Amino acid sequence: MEPSTATIEPIVKHKAPKLFLILFFLIQATVLTVLTVPFTWELFWVAFVSYFVRMFGITGAYHRYFSHSSFKTSRVFQFVLAWIGSMAMQKGVLWWAAHHRNHHKYSDTDKDIHSPSKKGFWYSHMLWFLRNEYNDYEAKLIPDFYKYPELRWLDRNHWVAPLSYSIFLYAVGGWAWLVYGYAVATFLLGHATWTINSLSHVYGSVRYDSRDTSKNNFFLAILTLGEGWHNNHHYYCSSVNQGFYWYEVDITYYILRVLSWFGIVWDLKKPPVKVLEEGRRRDLAKKMGMEAIKPNLPKKNTTKSVALT
Ligand SMILES: [Zn+2]
Ligand SMILES: [Zn+2]
Helix, strand or coil, rough: CEEEEEECCCCEECHHHHHCCCCCHHHHHHHHHHCCCEEEEEEHHHHHHHHHHHHHHHHHHHHHHHHCCCCCECCHHHHHHHHHHHHCCCCCHHHHHHHHHHHHHCCCCCCCCCCCHHHHHHHHHHHHHHHHHHCEEHHHHHHHHHHCCHHHHHHHHCCHHHHHHHHHHHHHHHHHHHHHHHHHHHHHHHHHHHHCCCCCCCCCCCCCCCCCCCCCCCCHHHHCCCCEHHHHHCCCCCCCHHHHCCCCCCCCHHHHHHHHHHCCCCCCCCCCCCHHHHHHHHHHHCCCCCCCCCCCCCCCCCCCCCCCC
């Protein structure tokens, strides 16, 4: 039976931090094994596909679906999304989404779990989630998905998907596929994902007054399949597309659009016309050299913009 939101545990212990830490540092170090395998274009594509699919698992699943509920899908495909995201080895889906919701609630205040302006680049990039105090999460932050037992199981056992994925790679392509498809791709995937917590709160342009340090950055958007439009996202985070205009490349959104044509996902939430018009007005004013955008002060307005769910 599914628990009601009133009966869920207040704090969920996210066990296996030691296993996670060992695997984490192992993957970081084993990227050097790339020196032991001669480069071939086949291996390049193995790494590329491994990066691409699992990046979508983070952006389309962990972020846009589980953290922000920006579209709907079936219970079966919901589990598939959670599994693909889990393969990225960035901890469990409920853990990830709960902490991310806190990031939006408190961004760039003292309560923000990974603010580069408050705690520095490396802390916001990757050191924060290695700390013991963040092994746990508050279930009340994510009652809409915590109620599913299969998600709670996958979240508790978040090592199952990456481990079985690495075994699959080894079985199919041996050591070379394991090195390129797992060690190299997971290393790059991790650091690319974390740039959204670090670099995209430092470098880029500001369109909206989101009351934090979030930026729009084309290069990070390419690297992360669309997540680099972070200022757009912080201003209106329930939108399924983070690139708000046709020229803001957002590959995650394109994939979700294609999935929606086949009825696999539906109810894709778009930004309201007034948000898009405000963006155009601000872009135009900026182009004409007018003072349209207030300084992006990291003071917090917790009533900011947008519903998280
Ligand atoms: Zn952010
Ligand atoms: Zn977000």
